[in-house]
Amino acid sequence: MHVVITGANRGIGKEIAARFVERGDEVTGTARDEGGLAPLDVSDPASVTAFAESLGERPVDLLVCNAGVYLDKGESIQTGYAPDLWARTFAVNVTGVFLTVQALLPHLRRAERPKIAILSSVMASDAHASGGSYVYRASKAAVLNLGRNLAVDLRDAHIAVGVYHPGWVRTEMGGGGAAIEPAEAASGLVMQFDALNIAMTGAFLTWDGRVLDF
Numbered sequence: 561m562h563v564v565i566t567g568a569n570r571g572i573g574k575e576i577a578a579r580f581v582e583r584g585d586e587v588t589g590t591a592r593d594e595g596g597l598a599p600l601d602v603s604d605p606a607s608v609t610a611f612a613e614s615l616g617e618r619p620v621d622l623l624v625c626n627a628g629v630y631l632d633k634g635e636s637i638q639t640g641y642a643p644d645l646w647a648r649t650f651a652v653n654v655t656g657v658f659l660t661v662q663a664l665l666p667h668l669r670r671a672e673r674p675k676i677a678i679l680s681s682v683m684a685s686d687a688h689a690s691g692g693s694y695v696y697r698a699s700k701a702a703v704l705n706l707g708r709n710l711a712v713d714l715r716d717a718h719i720a721v722g723v724y725h726p727g728w729v730r731t732e733m734g735g736g737g738a739a740i741e742p743a744e745a746a747s748g749l750v751m752q753f754d755a756l757n758i759a760m761t762g763a764f765l766t767w768d769g770r771v772l773d774f
Contacts, residue, residue, distance in 0.1 A: 562586045562671075564620050566602055566660060567627030569595045572679070572726050575746035576624060588615070590627070602627050602656030603648075612663035619670035622753060625657045625678045625703075632695040645695050653699035658706060665719075674719045677753050678707040680764070682725040687773035704764060704774070711762030720761040724749060727767045740767075 563580050567573040568589025577589045590600035590611065598614065601607040629652045635641050657678055668674040682688050684700035704723050711721035727745045748767035756763070764772045 561621040562588070562619060563622045563624065564588045564590070564615075564664065564667075565624040565626055566590050566600060566656075567592075569593065569597055572742050572745055572749070573624075573626040575742040576626065576749060578743075579746050579750045592627075600627075600660075602660050603651040605659055608656075608659045608663045612667070615664075615667055617670070618667060619672075620664055620667040620674065621671040622675045622677065623661065623664055623668060624753070625660055625676065627656060628653050628679065628699075630693075630696045632693055635693075635695075637692075637694075641694055646698075649695045649699045650702065653696075654702045654706060657703050661710060668719055669717060673757075674717075675753065675756050676707075676710065676714075676719060676721045677749075677756065678703055678721065678723045679726055680704045680707065680723045682766070682772060684725075685764075685773055708762045708764070715758065715761055718758055720756050720758045722752065722756040722761070723764045724752060725764075725766045725772060 563585050565573055565577050565587065568577045569591035573589070577587050580587045589597045591597040592601045598611060599607065600611040629649055631645050631649050632641060661676060668676070680703050681700040683693065683697045684704040707721055707723040714721060726749060727740050745767050752765055752767065752769055764774065766772060
């Protein structure tokens with residue numbers, strides 16, 4: 561199986577890549593700053609196009625849209641959340657996902673049972689609104705909506721789409737006080753990706769398989 565993982569240079573993305581490599585799958589990990597991985601800035605259309613072209617005619621069995629940013633931690637509703645935070649966040653967390661999916665559709669169509677896994681967050685859910693982090697929450701809600709609509713439009717192409725909450729993970733983004741280690745989250749996510757099929761396309765699940773409210 562050929563797996564493409566965006567943002568595979570650190571955190572959850574790096575651990576997901578490690579799980580697939582350990583079991584013998586072919587992994588193409590990407591990173592904006594490369595670091596030995598395939599160069600890809602999901603917010604740059606030219607970079608996305610170049611990456612897709614670099615894959616040639618190779619099928620992609622699973623695309624994991626993991627690359628993301630959380631730029632508005634600690635922002636104040638009185639003085640924070642500047643417009644550029646919104647623009648930069650949505651460029652990566654939403655537009656970047658769409659551009660990557662769009663560019664890799666020909667590669668996904670070449671696979672026997674293609675899948676797309678989009679990492680969102682429980683913070684995208686209206687049922688789990690606890691205030692703050694407006695930019696990040698809005699971007700993750702948007703990419704959840706994007707994923708569910710992609711699931712509808714790609715069903716006839718037999719491309720299954722799942723949207724996932726990776727858990728509160730001890731990464732640079734999640735912080736040291738988070739609940740689980742990246743390796744635990746990654747192992748659970750890989751199990752969910754394996755289980756994804758066209759019958760459950762559009763599902764919004766946690767890393768350990770629980771269904772989330774929208």
